[in-house]
Every structure is written in structure tokens, then in C-alpha cells.
Amino acid sequence: MAFKMSTPARKRLMRDFKRLQQDPPAGISGAPQDNNIMLWNAVIFGPDDTPWMEVLMSCFLVMTLVNCIGIVNLHYEVKVKGSITSFLNSTRRLGTFKLTLQFTEDYPNKPPTVRFVSRMFHPNIYVDGSICLDILQNQWSPIYDVAAILTSIQTTDMHNAVSIA
Amino acid sequence: MESEDEMAATMMEDSEDEEFYGGGGGDGDDDSDPDDVVMDYDGFMDHDSDDSDDLSSSHSRSYHHRSQNYTILSEDDIRQHQEESITKISAVLSISRVAAAILLRHYNWSVSKVNDEWFADEDKVRKTVGLLENHTPVPDAKELTCGICFETYPLDRMSAADCGHPFCVICWQGYISTAVNDGPGCLMLRCPDPSCGAAVGQDMVNRLASKDDKEKYNRYFLRSFIEDNRKTKWCPAPGCDYAVDFIVGSGNYDVTCRCAHSFCWNCVEEAHRPVDCGTVSKWIMKNSAESENMNWILANSKPCPKCKRPIEKNQGCMHITCTPPCKFEFCWLCLGAWSEHGERTGGFYACNRYEAAKQEGVFDEAEKRREMAKNSLERYTHYYERWATNQSVDLFIWVSFVMAMLGLFWHIGPNMAELEKLSDKQCQPESQLKFIVEAWLQAVYPITCLSKLAGDMSMLDLLLQSKRPKAMVTKMNLSFLFLQIVECRRVLKWTYAYGFYLPEHEHAKKQFFEYLQGEAESGLERLHQCAEKEFQVYLNAEGPSKEFNEFRTKLAGLTSVTKNYFENLVRALENGLSDVDSHACGKAGSSKNLGGGSGKGRGGKGKGTTSRSSSSRNIDDSGHWSCEYCTYANVRSATVCEMCQQRRRTSQLVLVEVLTNEGIT
Helix, strand or coil, rough: CCCCCHHHHHHHHHHHHHHHHHCCCCCEEEEECCEEEEEEEEEECCCCCHHHHHHHHHHHHHHHHHHHHHHHCCCHHHHHHHHHHHHCCCCCCCEEEEEEEEECCCEEEEEEECEEECCCEECCCCCCCCCCCHHCCCCCCCCCCCHHHHHHHHHCCCCEEEEEC | HHHHHHHHHHCCCCCCCCCCCCCCCCCCCCCHHHHHHHHHHHHHHHHHHHHHHHHHHHHHCCCCCCCCCCECHHHHHHHHHHHHHHHHHHHHHHCCCCHHHHHHHHHCCCCCHHHHHHHHCCCHHHHCCCCCCCCCCCCCCCCCEECCCCCCCHHHHCCCCCCCCCCEHHHHHHHHHHHHHHHHHHCCCCCCCCCCEEEEHHHHHHHCHHHHHHHHHHHHHHHHHHHHHCCCCCCCCCCCCEEECCCCCCCCCCEEECCCCCCEEECCCCCCCCHHHHHHHHHHHHHHHHHHHHHHHHHHCCEEECCCEEEEECCCCCCCCCCCCCCCEEECCCCCHHHHHHHHHCCCCCCCCHHHHHHHCCCCHHHHHHHHHHHHHHHHHHHHHHHHHHHHHHHHHHHHHHHHHHHHHHHHHCHHHHHHHHHCCCCHHHHHHHHHHHHHHHHHHHHHHHHCCCCCCCCCHHHHHHHCCCCCHHHHHHHHHHHHHHHHHHHHHHHHHHHHHHHCCCCCHHHHHHHHHHHHHHHHHHHHHHHHHHHHHHHHHCCCCCCHHHHHHHHHHCCCCCHHHHHHHHHHHHHCCCCCCCCCCCCCCCCCCCCCCCHHHCCCCCCCCCHHHCCCCCCCCEEEECCCCCCEEECCCEEEECCCCCEHHHHHHHHHHHHEEEEEE
């Protein structure tokens, strides 16, 4: 990987990458694209307290209870249990979100443009994937780095976030 | 007259801005200007020399006109005032000048506000603004890591604000540069550390930023003094660098900048006395939007048969009721009154009368609709045309004025080549002409300055002493007259806008207004023609002749008459035509009642008389005239009021002549 190291923006981005690799925050990973350090791909895992787990667990419990009472047909019960289990296995997929970060030569004096790749159903996220977050606009500071950006997106936006499609 | 008193009292009092119209004072009573022109030459010239000092910048700053409520500030003045405010705050609060500057900017450059807030709760102010009590020094180590680029540098390459957060000089430069290029927000710059709100002041910027950024920052700093301050505004004329400091409260917002541009301080539009700012903005918006709407209205709507306002029908039956105050009910199809419609004419969704008429070809629908639609626009167009005419006449006057001035220049003898260079520089004709005028005036004013220094000597004597022709005096007289005409044109122009917004149903006010306007306009036309003619005559003849002097007297008379008319008009409009009783229009439709002349006498008179027809009309068709002092209804033949023994006013008599000639009464 050959990067142009001359500009302060690129130097700073290399540092950010190194820092991310050495000391990654929980549930966050990111890396620049192979030939372009100004464009990064990142993945955020939802925080552990997504409600989906609770919802599905309670469904599972209900089904078990119902089974004990013996009302439900055995065949039907197995089918439902099976689907719930497979659903539980795939809950992981519900909690992972892909983003891109586009940097400019003004970095770190200007914030990067961050957007979600997958379509999200969330009040602070637009249809095209742009994020409405203060530190990415007027509250930006040159001290924030990639890890800080991703962490703040994770804590403020990912609660109750759902990925559609 | 006001100007005479001022002259008598103190010759040394002066105004800072260019009131070369000869207008007295800050109340901006522009209509008093012709009066100055008309006075005997001594008085006129002296007054002129009072005001003319303001063009010589060395004198301008120290004089302040007593009745002036605004001052013109040049860039140096602004800088000076700014420095004074900073020094004041810095001394009173015992803080550094940089901190004082930050504080002032935050509180809109109001010294009193800063003092109040500071002494009320100093800590809160410090926190909001970002001024720390103590300066925390940068951590003492051989090398430090910059918080932005994460490189390590020796101590001398690092810098910090009062909070002590260290950043390398390169990063500081980038940070400040980005902020400066983002706009005036750079004046409120804070430490890059998001958790810290320490303010970054002008001293740090001067130390760390590049030359261009420093200059931009200083430019924003200077501009902020005018833009953030609620009492000052920039002059809107293109290419003008002056600002106007205004003391609100006198009611009249017309100010004149040193660049000869007059504008309303409140809405920053052109000077529009006597109309108020709301009306002006409505009118201007209407002008820009109307042409596009016209076609649409013609095509898609029908005007109410009674009040002519356009109506668009989007659903429902044919029974239309116009909105209040009209409330006329009519049939949409044939536009006839609804009282004649009903089951027999076809019910609610058809109209037999319309069908019949259409077959007869009486209704050429589109054309008739268009015609009626035009009536509603006609009213607007009527006012707009007159407004626009006066607008263009204004420019035309400038042109003819300057042509005349150029002729005069040859007599005075300034540098013509310079003038031409000046006029080439400016692309717009109007500003070009104004520029020339200003140059001419600047050429002339040094002479008047000399006269002032000479003390009691009148302008006339000085000119004679310097062997200038006596005619020079006349020239200046005329020039001010021309400027006065321009001023009157402008007032007239805005009265048309006023007239458009006058409610239709207030007939008395409308007629009163139209009467006043008519008198003023005719007076102005006569004056204008007279003045132009004189100029022509003057340019051809060399020395003053006998008939020329007579002419000049006539001109003086005309000027004072016009001045009166305009004063009445302006005063009436500013009172909102309140001295007209709007109820008393009982016979408005039938007689040509004119409301003019006796505005004040009409006040609460509606109750005092028995018969409605003679209640508040000067002349009505029952053969009586109401005295304007006691409102008694006298017989037509009387010339002296029976009750109060006051003579009937001449204007009323004139009106009587008019009406009898036209066979109304």
C-alpha cells in the first residue's frame, strides 16, 4: 500500500488508523480503502442492549409455557420454536451497521462526511444515509479522531436502530 | 425659521453629515429646504456655509449639530470609536484590552450593557464569554504532544490559550485559517479542545495566523463594530464606505450619507418619507411580483362585479358571496346580482340569463372577463405608473442638473479631465452623476469654508472680493433649488404608493389626500419648469439682466408656495389623515366634495350639526358652506361666517369658483 505521506491530513489519518488498530473501542472496526486513505469503511455493532433479544426471549418463554399447558398442537409448536431459534441466531445481523467516511485535505480542521451504507430506520438518519449529529457539523473539534466519531455514533444513534434491507 | 435661529446662535455649530440641501436639522424636514433657498442671500449663504464644513474631513469630526439625531462615520471614525470603547471597558473592569474587546463584541458593543452584566454576575459572564480568571501556563516539559496532529514538538513551537491546552503552532495556524475563512464567526473563536470554552482573542490571532488571515480577521473585527451594534448601519449605496450612527426615537428615519445617498435607516431602502416602512416593502414586493401575476389573473379569475377584486372559483355552485367588506352576492356565470337569480333562472348550477346572453353574443366571455380583470389591475397600474414616472423623472433631473453643472464648471475652472475620469470609473449612470455632483460641490465648498473662517463676512462679499462673478451666487442658489426639486419628487413618488394602500371605502380621506397631492404636484411641476427655463436662459446669457431678476423673484415665490404644499401633504400623511372625519361621506358619490384646506377644523364636528348633508363638507350641493372655525353652516352667498365672524378662506372660494363653473351646484 503506497500512500502519499506529505500532507498533514494524510499524516493524521495514518495516526488515526494506527490508533484504531492498536486500541480499538468495543463494537467498532474501521479501515481505509486499499488505494485511498481519504475514504474509509467502518462497521459498528449495536450496543448489547438491543431490545430484540428481550422480545424474542419472551416469545420463546411464552411458547414454552403454552406447550406446558398443552393447548397448542405439537407440530405447530415445533415449527414455531424452530423459527424462533433460527431467528435468534441471526439477531447478530440486526445489530451491525456499515458506514463510509469521506475525508478531505482540511482534516482535522473540517469534519469528514459520514454516511450509512445500509438503509436505516432511525429518526436521526436520513433516507440517503446521512447522519444528523452535532459533532459532525458545528460542534466539530480538531481533537476528535475516527475512533471518537464512531464511538459517538454508536452511543447516540444505535440505540433502537434498525437496519432495513 | 429654524435655520435662521441656528445661524444666529452659533456659527460654529455644525453637522457632521452632508445636509447641503440646506435642510435644517435632524428632524429631516426636507420641506423646509426651499425656504432656505428663498431667503435673502446673506442668510442662505451663511446657512450653506454652516453645513458645508462637513465635507472637509478635518473639520467634520468635532462639530455636532444640535438637532441632528444621526452621525456619519468614516473608517477612521469607526476605528477610533472602537478603540475608545475598548479602553473604557478595560479601565473600568481592570481587564486586558483583548478581553475587553471580546466582552464588547459579545454584548453588541454596548458599553453600558457590558458594565451592567459584569457587575451583576461576573462569573456567569466569564463563563459565557470564555474569559478565564487565571492564565494557566502550558505544562512545563522539554517536549509536548500536540492534541491535533499528535506530533511532539519542543516548547517554543507550542502555544495555548488561557486554558493551557497546548497545540503546535502549525495546527493553530490551520485552525485559525479555517475559522477565518468560514466568516465572521471567527471573532468568537474558542479553544480547539471541545470540553474547554476558553476564548481566543485578537492577540493570539495576530501572533499565530498568516498575514492574509490576520488581515481578514481585522477586517471582520472592524465590520463587527457596525454590524453587531444595533445603533449603526452601513450606507447601502454601492461603493460607499460610510456608516450611519442613529439615535432612535425621533420618528423620522430618513438619513443622508456623505455620499449624497438618502435612505431610510429603519428598512435601509430609499428614503420614503412620509410613507411608513411596512407600506414601502409591500409596494416594492408588489412591483416585482405583479407582472407575472397579471397574466394568471386575467386568465383564471373573474373580478367581483362590485369591488373588482379577482376571484378564483375552485368548486361548488354558482352562487358567489364576495369576502367582507364587499359581501356582494352574484352569479358566477353571468356576474349579475344574485337577487335576480333563483329557480327560474336555472337554479344554482346554471344560468338562463347567461345562456341567453351568450347566444345573443352579448358575452364575449373571455374578453369581458379580461376587461373586468383589468379594472382591478388598473387601479394598481394607475398608482404604479405615476410612481415609476416620478422615479425616472428623478434620474432625468439629475441628468439635466449635471449637464448644467458641467457648463458651470467651465466658469469655475476645475480639472475637467479629472471629472471625466471619475465618470468613466462608475458604470451606473445615477451613481456616476452623483459622483460628479459631489466632486463639483467639493470644489465649491472650499470657498464657503473660507467664508466661514472669515467670520461675519457673507458669502456674497467674499465672492465679490475674490472677483468671482455675482452670478456665481445664483448658480449655487439654483443648484440647491434643483436638489430641492429632487427631494420633492421623491416625496411625491411615495405618496402614490401611499395612495394605493389607502382603503377604498374611506372616501373623505381619499379625497383629502388626492386634493393635497394634486396641489403639491402641480406646484412642483410649475416650479420645475420655471427652474429649468431659468437655467437655460442663464446659461445663454452672461450677466444678470433686469428680467432675469424678476424671474428670480417669481421663482422664489413659487418655491415657497411649493414648500407649503409639500409641508401640508407630509404633515397630513404623517398624521394618517386623522384630521379627516371618515364617517362624513354621506354625499360622497353625488357631489364633488373636496376635503382640503381645513383639516384641523373638522375634528369632532360630526355631532354638532343637525343635517347630515352639511355635516363636514366645505361645499355641498344644498347651497351651504361650513365654516372651518366653528363649523356653522352658512349660506353660499355669505363671505363671513355668521357665528364666529371669520372670513371664508380663499381656497374655499377658489373651490366654489371651480364648482360653479362646472355647474355642479
